[in-house]
Amino acid sequence: MTVEPAPLAAPPVIEPGHTFASITDKISAIVLRRRTSRGWLVGFGISFFFLLVLMNAVGYLLLAGIGIWGVNVPVAWGFAIVNFVWWIGIGHAGTLISAILLLLRQQWRQSINRFAEAMTIFAVACAGLFPLLHLGRPWYFYWLLPYPNTMSLWPQFRSPLVWDVFAVLTYFTISLLFWFIGLVPDFATLRDRSPSRPGRFIYGMLAMGWRGSARHWHRYETAYLLLAGLATPLVVSVHTVVSFDFAVAQLPGWHTTIFPPYFVAGAIYSGFAMVLTLAIPLRAVYQLEDFITTRHLQNMAKILLATGLIVGYGYMIEAFMAWYGGNPYEEYTIWNRLTGPYAPLYWALLFCNIATPQVLWLQRVRTSAPALFVISLIVNTGMWLERFVIVVTSLHRDFLPSSWGMYYPTIWDVATFVGTLGLFATLFFLFIRFMPMISIFEMRTILPEAEVKEPA
Amino acid sequence: MERPTIWGLLAEFDSPSALVAAAARVREAGYKRIDAHTPFPVEELGAALGVKPTILPLLVLLGGLLGCVGGYLMQYYASNVDYPLNVGGRPMHSWPMFVPITFELTVLFGGLTAVIGMLALNGLPMPYHPLFNVPRFALATRDRFFLSIEARDRLFERQETARFLRELGAREVSEVAR
Numbered sequence: 001m002t003v004e005p006a007p008l009a010a011p012p013v014i015e016p017g018h019t020f021a022s023i024t025d026k027i028s029a030i031v032l033r034r035r036t037s038r039g040w041l042v043g044f045g046i047s048f049f050f051l052l053v054l055m056n057a058v059g060y061l062l063l064a065g066i067g068i069w070g071v072n073v074p075v076a077w078g079f080a081i082v083n084f085v086w087w088i089g090i091g092h093a094g095t096l097i098s099a100i101l102l103l104l105r106q107q108w109r110q111s112i113n114r115f116a117e118a119m120t121i122f123a124v125a126c127a128g129l130f131p132l133l134h135l136g137r138p139w140y141f142y143w144l145l146p147y148p149n150t151m152s153l154w155p156q157f158r159s160p161l162v163w164d165v166f167a168v169l170t171y172f173t174i175s176l177l178f179w180f181i182g183l184v185p186d187f188a189t190l191r192d193r194s195p196s197r198p199g200r201f202i203y204g205m206l207a208m209g210w211r212g213s214a215r216h217w218h219r220y221e222t223a224y225l226l227l228a229g230l231a232t233p234l235v236v237s238v239h240t241v242v243s244f245d246f247a248v249a250q251l252p253g254w255h256t257t258i259f260p261p262y263f264v265a266g267a268i269y270s271g272f273a274m275v276l277t278l279a280i281p282l283r284a285v286y287q288l289e290d291f292i293t294t295r296h297l298q299n300m301a302k303i304l305l306a307t308g309l310i311v312g313y314g315y316m317i318e319a320f321m322a323w324y325g326g327n328p329y330e331e332y333t334i335w336n337r338l339t340g341p342y343a344p345l346y347w348a349l350l351f352c353n354i355a356t357p358q359v360l361w362l363q364r365v366r367t368s369a370p371a372l373f374v375i376s377l378i379v380n381t382g383m384w385l386e387r388f389v390i391v392v393t394s395l396h397r398d399f400l401p402s403s404w405g406m407y408y409p410t411i412w413d414v415a416t417f418v419g420t421l422g423l424f425a426t427l428f429f430l431f432i433r434f435m436p437m438i439s440i441f442e443m444r445t446i447l448p449e450a451e452v453k454e455p456a
Numbered sequence: 457m458e459r460p461t462i463w464g465l466l467a468e469f470d471s472p473s474a475l476v477a478a479a480a481r482v483r484e485a486g487y488k489r490i491d492a493h494t495p496f497p498v499e500e501l502g503a504a505l506g507v508k509p510t511i512l513p514l515l516v517l518l519g520g521l522l523g524c525v526g527g528y529l530m531q532y533y534a535s536n537v538d539y540p541l542n543v544g545g546r547p548m549h550s551w552p553m554f555v556p557i558t559f560e561l562t563v564l565f566g567g568l569t570a571v572i573g574m575l576a577l578n579g580l581p582m583p584y585h586p587l588f589n590v591p592r593f594a595l596a597t598r599d600r601f602f603l604s605i606e607a608r609d610r611l612f613e614r615q616e617t618a619r620f621l622r623e624l625g626a627r628e629v630s631e632v633a634r
Contacts, residue, residue: 019599020495020598020599021598021599024495024597024598024599025598146530146534152538152539153539154534154535154538154539155534156541157531157534157535157553157554157557158535158543158546158550158553158554160556162557163556163557163560166556166557166560166561166564167556167560169564170560170561170563170564170567173564173567173568174563174564174567177567177568177570177571178567180571181571181574185495185496185597188597189495189597189598191597192594192595192596192597192598193594193597193598204583205583208575208580208581208582208583209580209581209582209583209584209585210580210597211493211585211587211588211593211596212493212494212495212596212597212602213491213492213493213578214479214491214492214493214494214498214501214502214505214507215491215505215507215578216578216580217494217496217497217498217501218497218502218507218510219510219512219574219577219578220497220574220578221497222510222512222513222574223512223570223571223573223574226512226513226516226566226570227567227570227571230516230520230563230566230567230570231563231567233559233563234560234563237556237559237560237563241556241560244556441495441496441497442496444495444496444599445496445497449471449472450472450496450498451472452472452473452476452498452499452500453473
C-alpha cells in the first residue's frame with residue numbers, strides 16, 4: 001500500500017488558466033451566445049406545468065376556502081405551515097453564503113453566491129404564499145400591515161404571527177436588494193457584450209449606467225458590506241421569529257427554548273442541501289466545473305455535516321428535556337412521535353437527517369458529485385419531514401384525549417405544495433437563462449492578476 | 457471660461473497595477489478631475505486617486521436608528537395610546553414583545569438606506585454618460601483598466617495631457633466626445 005502525500009495547499013477555488021476575459025466570456029456566453037437548449041425548454045415546460053397546477057390550486061382555494069385542505073380542529077396547521085417553514089429555511093443558505101461568508105472573506109463563496117441568492121428570493125417567494133393563503137380570507141392580507149384605516153385597528157404587535165409578517169417581508173426585501181446590487185456590475189458587462197439591440201437596451205436599463213468608476217466602486221463596496229452586516233443578524237432573526245410561532249405557544253413539543261437555534265441550524269442545513277441540489281446539475285450541464293470546483297462541493301458538504309450534527313443535537317435535547325423536565329405531556333409527545341400514528345415519518349426523518357449525512361465523514365463521498373446530489377435530496381426530504389413532524393404530531397395529541405385527532409393531506413394540499421416547487425423551478429429556469437448565474441466581477445477578483453503589484 | 461469641445465481623455469491600461477501606478481502619477485502632476493474605470497473593485501485606487509471616505513456608513517446608521525426608534529414608537533403608540541387592548545392582565549408596555557419588530561425595521565430601514573444612498577451618492581441611474589461614446593470603453597466591464605481626465609480640469613491641455621498619458625504607459629489614449 002502506498003501512502004499518498006498530503007496536499008500542501010487546499011485545491012484552488014478556480015481552475016488555473018483563466019484570465020479576466022475568459023471568465024467574463026464564459027459566464028456571459030451562457031446568457032448571450034448560447035442558443036436556448038432543448039433541455040432548458042423541456043425543464044422549463046415541466047416547471048411551468050406545475051406552476052399552472054399551483055394557479056389552479058390557488059384559484060380553487062380562493063373560490064371554496066381552506067376547507068379544501070385537510071386542516072381542521074385539532075390539526076389546524078397542516079401542509080401550509082409545514083411548507084412555509086421548509087421553504088423559508090431553504091432560503092437561508094443563500095444569505096449565509098452571500099453575507100456571512102463575505103464578512104469572513106471566504107473566497108470560495110464567489111462562484112456560488114449568485115444563484116444561491118436567487119434561490120433565496122425564489123424560496124422566500126414560495127414561502128410567503130403559504131401564510132397568505134392560510135389566512136382564510138387571503139384578499140384581506142393587508143390587514144396585517146400597520147396602516148391608518150377607517151376601522152382604527154392596529155395589528156396585534158404582541159403576536160409572533162405579526163412578527164412573521166415583518167420578518168419575512170424584511171427578509172425578502174433585503175435579499176432582493178442584495179441580489180440586485182450584486183447584479184448591477186454584471187448587467188453592465190452584459191450590456192457591453194450583448195450582440196442584440198434589445199439586449200443592450202434591457203441590460204443597459206438594469207445596469208443603470210454603471211461604468212466601473214473607482215469612486216462608485218468605493219461606495220458600492222461599502223454599501224455591499226453594510227448590507228451583508230445587516231443581513232447576517234437578519235438571517236438568524238428570521239428563523240428565530242418563525243420558531244417563536246411555535247415556541248410561544250403552550251403546546252407540548254412546541255414550548256421549548258431550544259427552538260430558535262435548532263430552527264436556524266435546520267434552515268441552514270436544508271438550505272445548503274438545496275444549494276448542492278442546484279449546483280451539481282448546473283455545473284454538469286453548463287460545464288462550470290472549473291468555477292464550481294470539487295473544493296466548493298467539499299466545503300458545502302462539510303457545512304452540511306456540521307449543521308446536520310447540530311440538528312441531531314436538537315433532536316437529542318428535545319427528547320432529553322422531555323424526560324428530564326418531568327412534564328408528562330412533554331414525555332408523551334416524544335413517546336407518541338416514536339411509536340404513535342406518525343411514527344414512520346419520525347423514523348424516516350431520523351434516517352434522512354441524522355443517519356445519512358454521517359457518510360460525509362468520508363472524503364471520497366465529499367468529493368463525489370453524484371453522491372452529494374443524492375444526499376442533498378435525502379436531506380431536503382428529511383427537513384420537510386421534520387417540519388411535518390413538529391407541526392402535526394404536536395397538534396394532533398394535546399392535553400386532553402377528547403381533543404385528539406388525525407391529519408391527512410388532501411389532493412389540494414399536495415397540489416399546492418407541488419405547485420410551489422413548480423413556481424420555484426420556473427423562476428430558476430428563467431434566472432439561469434437571462435442572468436449571469438455566477439458573479440462575474442467577483443470571479444475576476446480571485447485571479448492572481450487582480451492583485452496590484454508595487455512598481456519595481 | 458469657454459466650454460471645452462470634448463469631455464476629456466481616456467487612457468487604457470492592461471493591468472490593475474499599471475493603472476494604479478499611472479493614477480498616482482497623474483494625481484502627483486496636479487490633476488484633480490480624474491477617475492478610473494475598472495471591471496472589479498481595486499482597493500489601491502482609492503489612495504492613488506485620493507478618493508474621500510464616503511458618508512454612507514453614517515447614513516445607514518441614521519436610517520437604522522430611524523427604523524429602530526420609529527418602529528418602537530409605532531408599537532408603543534398603537535398598543536398603549538391609540539388602541540390599548542388588555543389581554544390577560546399583562547402590562548400594556550410589554551417591551552420584550554416589541555423587540556422583534558423593532559429589530560426587523562432597523563434592518564429594513566438600514567438596508568434600504570444603504571442601497572438607495574449608494575445609488576444616489578453615485579448619481580445612478582444615469583443612462584447617458586460621455587464615456588460611453590468611446591467604443592473601447594465597453595472593455596471596462598471585461599478586462600481593461602481605464603483612466604479618465606476631464607477637460608474641465610484646470611491643468612487640462614488637449615495635446616499635452618494626451619502625451620503625458622501615453623508616457624505613463626497607456627496602450628491607447630482616446631478623446632471622449634461630449
